Each structure stands twice: as C-alpha cells, then as structure tokens.
Amino acid sequence: MRFARRAGAALVLVALGRLLSPAAVPVYDGLGAPDEPYRYVAAPAGVARTAAPTVGVASSPIVAGVSSYGMSVTSAEVGPQVSLFLPPKALATTGSKVTVTATPLAPTDQPAGARIDGNVYDVRFQAAGPVTMTAQAALAEISLRATTPRQPGPVLEHRASAAARWAPLSTFRGGTDVYVASFREPGQYVLAFLVAKTPHRSSSTAPLLLGGLVLLVVVVVMVRLRATG
C-alpha cells in the first residue's frame, strides 16, 4: 500500500513537472534525437536537394458551434518543421467540420532588422462558414524548427497576410532548434534571426577542453584521496 502511494505520488510529480515545462519535445534525452536536413520550398544556393516540405493538416467535427477535438497540425518531416496545437473548443464556426492547414511557402520579403530562416508557414482555417477563435484558443501554441541550432536563436514573426508587416512574437526555445510562441491568429509565421546580433564564437575550444581535462584529473585525485584517507 505504501509502495502504491509512492508510485502515485511519483506519477503526480512528473505530470506536474510536465505541466510546468512548456516544451515541444520530451526532454529526458541523454542526447537529442537527430533530425533530417531542413526541407526548403526554395533552397538557398549551396544547400543539398531534399524532398519537398510537407503540409500540416488537422480537422475536427463541429459540435454546438465549436471544434470538439484538440487539433495537432504537424508536418511530416523528422522532426516536424511546423507544429500547431489548438485545444478543444478553440474554434467557433458553422457547418459540420473545420480544417486547419499549415502550408510551407518560400519567403518573399524580410522582416525589419531580421533575416528569415527556413520556410514561411501559412496557417489557414477552412469551414462552411466564417471561423473565429474562442477564449480556449489562448492556450494554442505554434512551434517552428530552425535550419540551424546556432545561438542566439531566431524569434517567431507573424503577419495576418502577405501584404502586412512582420511582427515579432514572444518566443522561447522548445528544443535544440525548435522555437515556440503563442498562436495569435491565422496568417503567416516564420523564424528570423536578428541581423544586428552575430553569434559569439571563441577562436579555439582546445585550451578550454585541455583545462577542463586537467581539472578533472585533479578532482579524481581528490576523490581518491578522500576515499583512502
């Protein structure tokens, strides 16, 4: 009985930790899982050819005027280049079904002071009537995979249509190269690196590695002395 209580407490603890860690991927990894090369709609010069990027699609029945399912709109790459989660009852519309798509597009123009990384993702709602977002949609999140893990990382930018200006979103890192933001509305989403900031690179890592190894030897000697002393 005591053991069962402890197991139950452990389960609650992990569930609580998961709720408090808004990450796009599970993070017990001793090593991050490798991804396939980024799939561009229009690859930059010098980038090897890949298969075409895929479209993320998800649908939900409409019950009592709202989407009854949670919808996970995820593209098929490994790892997914776009992932959008809309909780149940996030969309209100008429008809019997609502479909959400995230379509990759080639960038046409750059955000102010930033350089687009990868594809633009165009998110659309399709239903028999107009679709509006409910209060439940406040929990919706979109994540995009960057083409590189380099830091400082990019931020998500959004605009309602191709004619509008890009606006940066509050972004956090959800994985090695995955960036997450609250889903605001349908429209275009993209990752962009700020132009002003250049990644910091040390000239050589060899002295640091050597110093670390020397320090490790010192620690091992100390541990052995403590064990035998």
Added chain:
Amino acid sequence: MRAAALLVGFAVAVGLRVVAGGDDIARSVPAGLLFAGALLVLVLAARTRVPVSWRALALGGLGIVLVCLPVGLEQLVTLRPLRGTAGFVPWVAAVAVVVTAEELFLRGALHDAVAARWSATVAVVVGAVCFALLHVPMYGWHVVPLDLAVGVVLGGLRVEAGTPFAPAVTHVGADVVGWFLR
C-alpha cells in the same frame, strides 16, 4: 569533502560537454560521449558499487511507466504522430552510454557521498538539482520543472532499490520511449 569534489567534477564534465558541443550540444554525440567518459572516470575513482538484481530491474521497469505516462498521454490527447525509426539504432547506442553514465554518477557516486555525509533525502534532492541543471545548456531553463520532477523520481528509485541500476534502467527506457514521443 568528497561530495564537494564530486560536484566540482560534475561541473567540469558539464563544462567539457558545453565547450565540445557548441551550439548543437544536445545532439553532439562526441560531446555526449566526452561528458559520459568524464562521469565514468569519477564513478571509477569513487569506486561506486552497482549491485544488479531482478528487483532493481523490475523497479526500473516501473519507473519507465511512471516517467513516460504523462508525456505518452499528452501525445495521445494531442494526436501527435509518433516519430519513425530512421537513425534510431546509432542514436540509442550512444544515448544508452550517456544516460547510464549520468545515473552511475548522480544516483551512484554522488548519491553515496551525499547520503554518507547527510541523508538519503538530501542525496535525492542534490541529485535531482544536478540532473535538472545539466539539461539547461542543452534545452534552456524551461525544462527545469520537468527534469527536477524526473530527477526526484529517479532518486526515489535509487533509494527504493538500493542501487543506481534501477534508475539507470528507467532512464535508458524513458529515453528510448522518448524517441518516439515527439
């Protein structure tokens, strides 16, 4: 103090991984193996014992369920597709080495040293905090609540089983399951 020396050694091992891994630290196999090697040297220096038993294996198996169930349910509810198996075998070979080294150090050498000086409860907390902090350079601060919780569960398994073998089984198993839950 032995525990303090081991903590310094742990910090050095994490530092080596950060330097060797650069921006792609989380996925860098050489950096991961360098980190694991540094931890295993510390484990050997501390002469950590790792008793293996059927009970510890069973507890480790139960731990896999406990640690993976919330994330698995989340995957089910959000209807996210499971990841495929391309690249799985070389990844799992490397990850098994890295996470086993983590457990032999955190729930073995460090746990023994802290428990001998203070108590098993303090050892569980210290191990969980180190476990959470070691993931920060790889994934950022937002992973701390989850890794702290999982670290406490892994420490609890260490106390219950009396050996780091049980949390090592859980950690390897959770990572294997974690490959598919993405």
